[in-house]
Amino acid sequence: MADEGLRPIIVKRIKKGGGGHHGGAWKIAYADFVTAMMAFFLLMWLLGSTSKGDMSGIAEYFKTPLKVAMQGGSGSGDSSSVIQGGGRDLTRKDGQQKKGDNPQPKKSYNLGAAKAELGRLELSRLQGLKAKIEGMIQSSPTMKQYKNQLLLDITTDGLRIQIVDEQNRAMFALAKAELQPYTKEILLEIGRTLNDMPNKISLSGHTDAAAYSSGEKGYSNWELSADRANASRRALIAGGMDEGKVLRVVGLSSAVPFNAAEPLSPVNRRISIIVMNKKAEESVTKEGVAPVTEAPAAAVAPVVPGTPAAAPGTPAAAAASAAAAVSKAALVDTRGAVPAAPGATAPEAALAPVK
Template sequence: MQPKLQRVEAHPTVVKRVSRRHEDEAHGGAWKVAFADFCLALMCLFLVLWLLASRNSERMQQLLKTAGADLIEEGQGLTSSLASGSRGSMIDRNPVPAHGEAPVKGKSNQSSDTDLPDADPRLSKSRYESAGEMRELAKLIERIAAQVGLASNLHSAITPQGLRLMLHDTDTQGMFERGSPYPSARMRELLRKLGPLFARMDNQLIIVGHTDASPYSDKSPGAFSNSALSSHRAMAARHQLMEGGMPADTVMQVSGMADRAPLDPARPQAAINRRIELMVLTSSQARQLSGMFGLPREGLSLDATPPNPEGLLQRLQQQLAPYRAASAPAP
């Protein structure tokens, strides 16, 4: 007898699909890469902002030093809160040595006498008095200006007071940033090259700043004006000369005349009116100027005044006529 087969009912097979997509994303590495990129970009942004802030602080210190704030971080007196800023910098301030030259620690940026072109034995004397000696000095300074590309920005004149050196703007090249006492790179290079030359002279120096007649919008008594700008530029020139090696006692006077003495009165806003003048004084003129502002002395005569200042002014204007014509705008 065959066994009785029991009927087995077939049940449907249920397949349950469980999505693990969210768990895979949470445990994957894609979000970590994105987060690392975000952190790197954020760190680069902070680094750039820090460098910009550091550069602005150092530039403010330079401007305040050129304006006469010599106590900034010099270990004397107080430190200006406007220029305190960051105390560190990742940018090396030492000059880059030439190829094959070993860097020297503590070496300053001062120029040396070897930077002077074609040292003339006749210029080895320490004082210049006569017109011929002043003329030789002017030629040497003109060669130095030509080396730095400022031959067209320098004009010299021999006067009874000494050698008058006028470093003026042109329509294509300025000595300072417009409206700023910060000198251009070529102006800084020229003044630092003149530092060693003035260091080996006994002649006293006067530095005078001049601007054009373009006024500032704010004309209140306490606002920044052309008088302040010309004074700050004159102080900036003194600072750059001292950076080149000129002793501080070489300069007898630093002043700013704003737009009160233009070289081109017919065009008060002309580029030639924006200038720095360096007056190399003769010994007699230096004594007279010192007596004028120092302790009054008996017997001081004013007969040394040129008998015909109008004629001297006319001759100087004739000498400057080619420069004014070259800088005049084309019709």
């Protein structure tokens, strides 16, 4: 009994451990499966996006691939096949155009009509500027008293503003380029208005046919008319006109008279300010000096509607004046007088001072 009480107690402890290594063969099989699925869906997408004609071409190619590739002929390099050497698109008929071959209809632009439309728009703006100046003359106490000396009309070169002499009211001092105070006031008023349009400005000075007799050697009506035009330019700039707007300053002496029938008429002594249209600007820019166009597109009329005008000069006198202008015109730049000889066209119609 005593021995049985001393029997040892045995405790069995079992250590738990992981299983053995199973390897990576399953990963290879899974990768093959994913690759096959990707290829399958790619094939399905290609079949869904391929036309029946292309599918027929592919089928024809795989029927006799070597024969088509080596011998060529129908189906070899067919532009309608998606692969090189593929068969002919069986869905196409003779005379049928290839998809995408239809050219997009080109819009045709009539350049002449576009230029004509731009010309009409520009003419409308010039007429608006003319109406504004006419309204300013009527509303301004300073300008209204000289309205008979201010003439506005539309010519082939643009809007022309002319300031003419009257019998007892000259714009300049006798035989000088010095502006009278009221002439300066007129130019100052006009200068502010000319900035309403971006068009360039051309100024021309004119004298009557009386010979210059101040005694200064080498100084004639040509230099006098040029100096008067340049003095008018300075007054316009002082009135607020942008200096860069001036494109041409020209002196024409008595070559282009206002009243050809009376060469000594005071209305022949004048300053012409032309707000040039684009055509006239391009002519000056490209050729350096363009002919000075002083012939109006319509009959010249004073600002006040209904004012009667005298009969124009004879055609013979107009032709003679135009011929003289071609040989005698003088040009000055904005810094001073420089001799030149641009051509000039027929003179304006004569105007009788308003009573």
